[in-house]
Amino acid sequence: LRCFGGWEAIDIFCYFAHVRFSMPPAVWIEACHKRGVPCLGTIITEFDDGARDQAELLSDVDAHVEKLCALCEHYQFDGWLVNFESPLASGREGMGRVVEFLETLTICLKQRVGD
Numbered sequence: 001l002r003c004f005g006g007w008e009a010i011d012i013f014c015y016f017a018h019v020r021f022s023m024p025p026a027v028w029i030e031a032c033h034k035r036g037v038p039c040l041g042t043i044i045t046e047f048d049d050g051a052r053d054q055a056e057l058l059s060d061v062d063a064h065v066e067k068l069c070a071l072c073e074h075y076q077f078d079g080w081l082v083n084f085e086s087p088l089a090s091g092r093e094g095m096g097r098v099v100e101f102l103e104t105l106t107i108c109l110k111q112r113v114g115d
């Protein structure tokens with residue numbers, strides 16, 4: 001991409017949008033990788049709808065992580081920024097599920113996409 005000239009200052013590029021799952025376009029993935037910069041998509045939960053979606057995401061960690069890793073593998077981007085802004089429905093138990101989700105996602109991405 002010719003319009004951006006600060007690649008030397010970038011250690012990780014995160015494609016961010018206020019939609020539940022945002023995957024970077026191929027042109028950004030290619031531009032990042034050409035310069036040795038990892039490229040991430042974003043998972044974001046916001047507001048009441050986000051709380052419901054977040055609960056669904058955490059209800060079956062293994063199945064959802066598998067799909068998220070498959071997207072990275074197929075579209076050749078490097079992982080996800082996880083931005084949970086919605087409140088957890090079940091306090092400590094919910095936080096435990098977030099930790100499980102993040103740990104499982106990290107392991108899966110390292111195995112399938114790399115460091």
